[in-house]
Amino acid sequence: MKKLMQALIAVVIIAAVLFYAVHRLNASTGQTAGNTLTVFNWGDYIDAELIDQFEKETGVQVIYETFDSNEAMLTKIEQGGTTYDVAVPSEYTIEKMREQELLYPIDHAKVPNLRYIDERFMDLPFDPGNEYSIPYFWGTVGILYNTDKVQSEITAWNDLWKPEFRNEILMIDGAREVIGMGLNSLGYSLNDTNEAHLQEAKAKLDGLTPNIKAIVGDEIRMLMENDEASIGLVWSGTASELMWKKDNLEYVVPEEGSNLWFDNMVIPKTAKNIDAAHAFINFMLDPETAAQNAEYVGYSTPNKEALTYMPKEMVEDERFYPPADLTERLEVYENLGPEMLSHYNELFLKFKMHRK
Amino acid sequence: MESNNRAIYWVPYVLWIALFVVAPILLIVYYSFQGLDGEFTLANYRNFFTPVYLTMTLSSFWYAFLITLFCLLIAYPAAYFITRSKYKQLLLLLIILPSWVNLLLKAYAFLGIFSTYGAANSFLEVVGIGAKQLLFTDFSFVFVSVYLFIPFMILPIFNALDKLNPALVYASRDLGASSWTTFRKVVMPLTSSGVKAGIQAVFIPALSLFMITRLIAGNRVITLGTAIEQHFLVTQDWGMGATIAVFLILIMVVIMIATGTRKKGVM
Amino acid sequence: MALFWPRAYLAFVFIVLYAPIFYLSFYSFNSGGTMSSFDGFTLDWYKELFSDSRLLVIVLNTLIIALLSAAISTIIGVLGALAIVYARKRLYQHILLSLNNVLIVSPDVIIGASFLILFTIIGINLGFTSVLLAHIAFSVPIVVIMVLPKLEEMSSSLIDAARDLGASRFDILTKVILPYITPGIFAGFFMALTYSLDDFAVTFFVTGNGFTTLSVEIYSLARRGISLQINALSTLLFLFTIVLVIGYYFIQKRNEKTAVGVRK
Numbered sequence: 001m002k003k004l005m006q007a008l009i010a011v012v013i014i015a016a017v018l019f020y021a022v023h024r025l026n027a028s029t030g031q032t033a034g035n036t037l038t039v040f041n042w043g044d045y046i047d048a049e050l051i052d053q054f055e056k057e058t059g060v061q062v063i064y065e066t067f068d069s070n071e072a073m074l075t076k077i078e079q080g081g082t083t084y085d086v087a088v089p090s091e092y093t094i095e096k097m098r099e100q101e102l103l104y105p106i107d108h109a110k111v112p113n114l115r116y117i118d119e120r121f122m123d124l125p126f127d128p129g130n131e132y133s134i135p136y137f138w139g140t141v142g143i144l145y146n147t148d149k150v151q152s153e154i155t156a157w158n159d160l161w162k163p164e165f166r167n168e169i170l171m172i173d174g175a176r177e178v179i180g181m182g183l184n185s186l187g188y189s190l191n192d193t194n195e196a197h198l199q200e201a202k203a204k205l206d207g208l209t210p211n212i213k214a215i216v217g218d219e220i221r222m223l224m225e226n227d228e229a230s231i232g233l234v235w236s237g238t239a240s241e242l243m244w245k246k247d248n249l250e251y252v253v254p255e256e257g258s259n260l261w262f263d264n265m266v267i268p269k270t271a272k273n274i275d276a277a278h279a280f281i282n283f284m285l286d287p288e289t290a291a292q293n294a295e296y297v298g299y300s301t302p303n304k305e306a307l308t309y310m311p312k313e314m315v316e317d318e319r320f321y322p323p324a325d326l327t328e329r330l331e332v333y334e335n336l337g338p339e340m341l342s343h344y345n346e347l348f349l350k351f352k353m354h355r356k
Numbered sequence: 357m358e359s360n361n362r363a364i365y366w367v368p369y370v371l372w373i374a375l376f377v378v379a380p381i382l383l384i385v386y387y388s389f390q391g392l393d394g395e396f397t398l399a400n401y402r403n404f405f406t407p408v409y410l411t412m413t414l415s416s417f418w419y420a421f422l423i424t425l426f427c428l429l430i431a432y433p434a435a436y437f438i439t440r441s442k443y444k445q446l447l448l449l450l451i452i453l454p455s456w457v458n459l460l461l462k463a464y465a466f467l468g469i470f471s472t473y474g475a476a477n478s479f480l481e482v483v484g485i486g487a488k489q490l491l492f493t494d495f496s497f498v499f500v501s502v503y504l505f506i507p508f509m510i511l512p513i514f515n516a517l518d519k520l521n522p523a524l525v526y527a528s529r530d531l532g533a534s535s536w537t538t539f540r541k542v543v544m545p546l547t548s549s550g551v552k553a554g555i556q557a558v559f560i561p562a563l564s565l566f567m568i569t570r571l572i573a574g575n576r577v578i579t580l581g582t583a584i585e586q587h588f589l590v591t592q593d594w595g596m597g598a599t600i601a602v603f604l605i606l607i608m609v610v611i612m613i614a615t616g617t618r619k620k621g622v623m
Numbered sequence: 624m625a626l627f628w629p630r631a632y633l634a635f636v637f638i639v640l641y642a643p644i645f646y647l648s649f650y651s652f653n654s655g656g657t658m659s660s661f662d663g664f665t666l667d668w669y670k671e672l673f674s675d676s677r678l679l680v681i682v683l684n685t686l687i688i689a690l691l692s693a694a695i696s697t698i699i700g701v702l703g704a705l706a707i708v709y710a711r712k713r714l715y716q717h718i719l720l721s722l723n724n725v726l727i728v729s730p731d732v733i734i735g736a737s738f739l740i741l742f743t744i745i746g747i748n749l750g751f752t753s754v755l756l757a758h759i760a761f762s763v764p765i766v767v768i769m770v771l772p773k774l775e776e777m778s779s780s781l782i783d784a785a786r787d788l789g790a791s792r793f794d795i796l797t798k799v800i801l802p803y804i805t806p807g808i809f810a811g812f813f814m815a816l817t818y819s820l821d822d823f824a825v826t827f828f829v830t831g832n833g834f835t836t837l838s839v840e841i842y843s844l845a846r847r848g849i850s851l852q853i854n855a856l857s858t859l860l861f862l863f864t865i866v867l868v869i870g871y872y873f874i875q876k877r878n879e880k881t882a883v884g885v886r887k
Contacts, residue, residue, distance in 0.1 A: 001797050003805060007812075011694045015687050022683045025676050038833065043843030044850075063833035066843035071589045072827060079739050081749040082831030167489070173570055175590065214492040214574020218845045219467060226659045228471050228491065338392040338592065345591040349583065350408060352575050369703035369763075376760035377722045380729075380737035434636050437629040446872045447633070453864060454640045455817045457647070457857055458841050464849065465643035468658050475646070503639070507817070508765075511810045512772055518806065519776065549772040556724070557768055564730045581730045588732045601733050608728040609721045 036061040037276040040077075040087040042263070043068060045137075047296035054283050060276045068218075077102055077268045084270045085277040091126040091262045092176075094133050095335040103132040104267040110278040113285035116305040120324055121262070124332060133264035134281050135302035137294070139236035140322065140330060141177055141259040148248045149230035157185035157254045160231065161208055169208070170223055170232040171215045175341075175348035176333055177259065178205065178215075181233065184256045191334045202347045206354045215352060224249070235261070237299035240320045244298070251319045253326065260330035262302075381605070387598035400599035409583070409600070416579040420562035423501045427558050428551065430502065431509035438510075439517045448514055452507050463500070463571045470496050470572075492574035500572045501565060509554040516550025517543075552615050560608055580604055644861060651854035658854070668855035675852070678840070682856065684751075685820065685837040692758035693815035699759070700766025700811055701804070707767065708774045723764045734761060735828030742829060749831030757829045758819045765818060766811030773807035774800070 039051075043066040051062050065084070067073040070093040077084060078100070089097065097103050108114055108130075117135055127133045145154050149168075152159070160169060171178055180190030182201030192198065213229045224232045224242055239251035265284065267277045283289060291309035294301035300320050301307070307315045315321055336344070391397040403409070438447045454462075469475045470490040477487040490496050520543065528538040564581035575582075580600055587597030647658075651669070655662030672678065703723065710716045726734060738760070742753045777800070785799045801808075823838040830839065841853055 001801050004801060004808060007809075008694060011690050015690045018683045018687045018690075022680055022687070025680050025683070043840075043845065065831075065833065065835065066840070067827070068843050068845065069589055071592055074592075075736065075739070076828065076831070079743050081739070081743045170574075173575060214576065215570070216574055217570055218848075219464065219571060221848050222464070222467065222658070223471070225657060226468070226471050226473065342392060342591045342593045342596070345586060345593075346408070349578070349586070353408070353411065353578055365702050365706045365709070368699045369706050372699055372703070372760065372763055373719070373722050375741070376738070376763075377725050379741055380734065381725060383737045383740060384729075384733065430636065433629075433632060437633050440629065441633075443872075445875075446869070449813075449868045449872070450637065451640065452813050452817065453861075453868065454644055456820050456864060457644055457861060458838055459821050460823070460838070460841055460845065461647055461849070461853065461857055462643045464658065465646040469643065469646055475642075503643075506640070508814065511814065512769060515769075515806050515810055516772060516776075519773075549775055553768055553772045557727070557765065560724060560728045564728060566730060584730045585732050588736060594736075597733065601729060604728050604730075605725055608724055612721050612724060613717060 035059060035273070035276070036063055037085045037273050037280055038063040038065060038083055039280065040065050040067060040073060040084040040268075042066060042088060045088065045263075045297060047293050050284075050289055050293055053289075054280060057283070058276070058279055060273070060279070062280075074102075077270055080270055082270060083272045084268050085273050086271075086280055087266055087268050088136050088263050089266060091124070091264065092333045092335050094264055094266060095126040097266065097268070098127065098132055099335075102269050104269060104271060104274065105131050106134060106267060106281070107278060110275075111282045111285065113282050113287075116285060116287050116290075116303050118302050118304040120327070121302040124262070125334070126262075126332065127264070133266045134285065136263045136265050136284070137237070137297065137299040138260070138262045138302050139300050139320075140253050140327075141180075141233070141235055141261070142239065142251055142253040144224060144232045144234045144239045144242065144249055144251050146224075146227065146230040146248055147250050149227075154231070154250075154252055155255055157181055157256050160211060163211075165211045165231060167211065167213050168230045169211045170213055170220050170229045172220060172233050172235075173215050173217050175345045177233065178351065179344050179347055180259060180333075181205075184254065184258060187256060190257070190259060190331050191336065193336060193340050198343070198347060202351060205351050209351075209354055236320055237297070240300075240317075241298040253319070253322065253330070257329050257331060260327055260332050262332070263299075384598045384601050384605075387594045388602050390595040390598075392593060392595065397595070400595045403596060404599055404603060412578055412580060412583060413603070415577070416563050416581075419498070419501075419565075419577060419579065420559050422498050423505060423562045424555055424559040426498060426502045427505050427509040428554065431506055431513055431554065432551075434506075435510045435513040435517055438514055439520075444514075444518070448511070451510050455504070455507050459504070459567070460571075462504075463568065466496070466500050466503075466572060467491065491572070492576055494573070494577070497568065497573035497577050500568055501562060504568070505558045505562065508557040512550040512553035512557065513547060514550075516547035516553075520546050556612070556615065560611065563607065564604055644857075647854050648858040648861070651851055651858045653851060656851060657848070658851070668851045669859070671852050672855050672859070678852070678856070681835050681837055681840050682860070684834065688751075688755055688758055688836060689816050689819040692755055692762055692819045693812050696759045696762035696815045697766050697808060697812045700763045700815075701770055701801075701808055703763060703767045704770040704774055704804075705800075707771065723767050725764075726761050727764050727768075731822065731824030732828075735825040738825060739828040749829060750834040753829045753831070754826055754834060754836065757825050758822065761822070761825060762815035762818045765814045766808075769811035769814055770804055770807040773804040777803050 037060050039062055041064070051064060054060070055062055067076070070090050073087060073089060074093055074097065076082065077087065111134065114134065121135045121138060122130055143154055143160070176190070179198070179201060182205040183190050183192050183197065186197070186201055186204060188197045188201070216223065220232055220234060221238050221242060223229060224234070225246065236251065239249070243249050243251060265281050267274060271277055284293065285303060287303060287305035288309055290301050290303035290306035294306060295310060295314070318326070388400055389396055389398070391399060438444050438451070441447055472487065472489070476490055481487055524542055524546070525538055528542045529535070533541065563579065564584070565579050566581040566585045569575060569577045569579055569582050584597045584600050587593045587600070650658045650661065652664050652666070653661050654665035654667065707716055707719045707723070710719060738757050742749065747753050747756070781799055781803070782795055785795050790798065821838065823842050826836050827839050827842070830836070841849065844850065844853065
């Protein structure tokens with residue numbers, strides 16, 4: 001009993017000391033100020049220096065929180081309980097949030113820097129007139145491959161079915177991406193909802209199973225870097241970052257078509273500090289800020305003016321800043337509705353369980 | 357003893373059960389009868405009895421069984437040897453320590469160790485077996501899962517073995533029993549409660565593993581946990597996810613009753 | 624010879640258990656920036672770590688939550704185990720035990736989502752309190768599972784004897800039962816600590832207003848690859864715990880030597 005009491009007292013004392021330490025640390029960073037802005041973003045998706053700069057310029061204290069999937073973020077915002085002032089969802093989630101009325105409209109008058117955004121990334125179907133969202137980063141889905149190991153040139157999804165790539169392909173763990181690739185390889189739209197087409201795509205994907213080494217998540221970056229596999233289905237941001245590090249990698253947007261994606265800034269209904277939220281969005285659109293951010297994050301910025309502040313070899317790389325005629329054959333994910341999404345997922349599940 | 361005194365035990369625990377177990381269960385059951393549009397439906401249950409989910413259930417069971425078996429096989433001797441050591445408390449703490457390092461980081465470390473050019477394969481080459489694909493195989497999945505669960509098996513077995521009176525063992529040996537007989541007739545029955553606790557602490561969570569199925573098995577192993585994860589986070593089909601959870605809970609209750617041949621309480 | 628095989632076996636188990644941790648620590652000194660090729664030795668990650676006060680706050684918060692939730696859930700769990708063992712009917716035992724284990728079998732996402740709904744209904748502010756409550760909630764069952772076997776094997780004659788000698792209920796609990804089940808209680812505490820330190824999904828759902836734990840931070844970093852700064856952090860935390868554990872062990876040993884006879 002004495003031993004138990006001692007242990008309990010020790011735990012309480014240690015906790016109290018730690019509490020005090022947190023208090024001191026928070027005080028030293030001024031974390032107790034009243035005017036705060038809570039930003040909800042993907043992990044490591046902003047240059048932290050910019051947050052400091054924003055705090056200095058405006059006197060607003062930024063609380064930065066992170067999520068790792070659109071759906072997890074959506075659940076938190078739906079439930080409320082926390083005051084997220086700015087969030088950065090992907091386009092199909094924005095469509096969903098708009099339908100569920102989870103967003104505040106953005107006052108364009110308070111975001112003058114909006115004029116720097118490239119016309120072709122404005123007024124897209126998921127948010128007509130950009131009433132609720134402002135572009136943050138954009139990119140594509142494509143094939144990343146190791147030129148040392150892959151002798152032939154890969155240009156299309158259909159190249160992946162070649163028997164020489166046995167056990168060499170890493171896929172991303174996303175139903176839309178994988179089923180979409182199956183549909184694209186057959187020449188259908190990746191937003192296709194025709195049952196016959198979907199079954200055809202699933203059957204075709206089953207045929208790819210022998211070539212697939214694994215279906216993975218974000219760790220695909222590390223696996224590709226370590227030459228664990230020679231081909232990977234990846235987002236362009238992952239590809240560009242890896243290609244900066246390794247010379248023997250090549251990225252291609254398949255000719256049959258692929259996905260074009262956007263991560264946009266929105267002001268969710270949970271927001272309390274709407275003025276600061278607008279200020280933050282406007283700050284991120286400033287060309288110099290956007291350029292610095294894009295260089296840090298490595299994804300493609302939609303900010304036309306920012307490109308002039310960035311290294312030439314980065315901006316002129318058509319693999320990551322594809323010209324308009326190339327992006328035209330790409331498709332943005334549409335919100336297919338819960339039933340269809342569920343069906344996609346079931347097909348994907350069956351595909352995962354398929355054994356050669 | 358008078359029953360009004362017992363209240364001290366009951367109150368906090370029953371409150372906990374009511375708030376954090378019964379309330380969530382009710383929520384889960386409620387959701388399991390909901391379709392995608394929030395209407396009442398039995399479709400989720402019908403859906404569960406399709407080949408996709410039944411195969412998944414079977415494979416979850418199979419892997420959970422393998423994981424528990426290997427955990428037990430490795431943990432029992434380890435726990436036994438630890439109790440024999442002079443430094444048993446220290447060794448026990450050292451067994452638990454690695455589990456305080458973040459799971460994702462350890463999984464990443466295993467990704468590195470098991471990779472084509474990783475440490476494990478270099479070792480295999482030195483030994484002369486030659487490099488093999490280790491990552492994304494059943495082997496690596498079971499290995500890493502056993503790695504993660506092993507403290508949960510060692511701890512209860514250690515506790516059971518530790519209080520085992522050595523005099524009993526000596527007595528049995530003196531009476532002429534072989535060490536195997538002694539183990540079977542004396543040690544094993546007396547430690548069975550610890551083994552049971554260990555099996556429960558490993559088998560039940562192993563049924564709903566996710567994360568590792570993707571990181572280490574590359575989604576070549578699909579468990580019920582993975583499916584629930586997907587339904588909650590990707591499809592947002594909470595109804596189907598909740599339905600699978602209901603079945604998991606039912607399975608758990610069956611296991612508890614099957615392994616729960618305990619004596620009645622003493623007070 | 625009799626000692627060789629047990630030692631070799633334990634050595635093997637320990638090598639495997641610590642291999643991934645040494646792997647992580649090794650690369651925390653890598654100037655290359657990744658966990659694949661070792662380019663050269665550097666201490667930059669450690670320097671970076673100490674200048675990152677946000678990360679330090681997160682680490683401290685994680686430890687506070689882990690310690691407090693483990694302590695509180697151990698208390699509730701021990702009471703729960705007593706309630707189960709001394710339940711009047713076998714049926715009650717089964718019901719309690721099944722309810723107890725629901726949280727162990729439920730995947731984290733479900734627990735997280737349902738706790739989130741629960742907290743918003745009750746009106747608990749998301750942040751420190753909600754995370755602490757959630758951690759206590761999911762740690763209780765593992766404590767019960769660790770304590771239960773000890774209680775079950777305790778012979779009733781011990782308690783009867785104490786009662787015959789005129790001990791009060793409280794005395795029986797504190798002088799007979801608790802000392803007997805102490806190892807189980809510690810096992811439960813350490814397992815609860817493990818659960819709390821490792822949890823990501825539940826914490827993610829129930830946290831908010833700027834409060835984060837290390838696991839949530841690490842998972843959200845995964846999208847762009849985990850910085851070696853995190854490796855450095857894990858190495859330090861790990862070394863710190865080792866020192867703490869070994870230090871505690873030897874203090875304990877000394878106390879036992881100076882006070883022979885009063886071991887429990």
